[in-house]
Amino acid sequence: MQSDFDTSDCYTIEGKLALPYTYFAGRVGSRFITTLRDQHKIMGVRCAACDTVFVPPRQTCERCLGDLTDSWCEVGSRGRVVNFTVVRYPDRHLPRPVPFVLAMILLEGADTPIVHLLEGIPPEQVAVDMAVEAVFAETTTNTIRDIDHFKPCDA
């Protein structure tokens, strides 16, 4: 490669960046995870003012600014794909070898979609509005990955 300056002093140094990291799920997030883990139930919160069911749950309604901490409701473990993308760029932090599908899934009873892995179907056959259901993980990680993935199901 041509350069317009003297590159004889240019070289690279290898580094290893370590980021110690503590993630707190929050009170609402914790209950969402523990219910998922212990009871295989997907919980959301309903805002009484605007009647919106948020999944994953959140502490505050983004529209009404009301406190949703104790407004729990269960939603279905089935839903529909509202949008999706195919991940084709491999990287160490990714949960699956590429290609795999990340889908936005609107669960039964929810008003906001959840993002998760969609498996059991070739990426090119995934379509918006297809019915899917949650497959719960056999071992817990105390994360959203306690749902292992979603798979297609009968409508």
Place this chain on the structure above:
Amino acid sequence: MTTYFGVDVADVIETMPSRFRKEAAAGIAGSFGYDLGEAGRWRLAVRDGDAALAPAEDLDDCLAVVATDPQTFVGIQLGKIDATEAMALQKLTVAGDRGAFGSITRLFQKYLPPGEEALPETELVVLKQTISVDQTFATGPVMGRFLKGLKEKKILAMRCPVCGRLQSPPREICAVCRVRNTEWVEIGPKGEMRMLEYVYYASPDPLTGETRETPYGAIGVLLDGCRDEEVFWHLLNPAQLDRVQMGSVIDGQVRHGSRLRPVWAENRTGSIDDIQYFELDD
């Protein structure tokens, strides 16, 4: 029945004696007044670890009297209103012995509406992880020449052609004069300590991913040939943290800091770690 936050104010008041944590009240004796506006005036008599509540017209004999409106009172009992904030807003005042009143408020269990049982403590999810990211740093021509100098036990600086200041590690541009630096100068390698920072919280080293032992000393050394603010930042021999002296110039009064010399690494690779640290030059 008057309710606030969906709760009967009378019930909040009447359950006060039963919510009183007797075991924690040993040694406290005296009366405390509650002036709750339209919810009435009440006297809480505490004696021998027991508490009795009765309506009272006259609260003059109380150690402390709290005055607030029923809504604020219920809100605080339910944890919906912050007591300190209510005081700041003048919605709640305490007359008399504030300290004694403060200790008495901590003796009550939280109010729970009839039929509601205390919820079990929610398990809180906390995840700890160390993310490791491989990095490749490009030196560029200027930093590359500086690091190659370290390999040969030379500390190089660049001089600004306009203001004459030295920068090390060098920069291509003098950011003050906005001109390209051109002249290379060798400085040090010995110098005088100007600045010492005791570091108690270490971030991981971006080259190794390891976290240094603390405390360690990050130092600014005024290397020979430099002046004023032209200090060079590196590490101090951790064993000498308490043996070094900082130098300063205050109102023209010069106080010299400890003389330091670099300790060079055995195997030098052209990296900032080619200097292990600086140590006292006795």
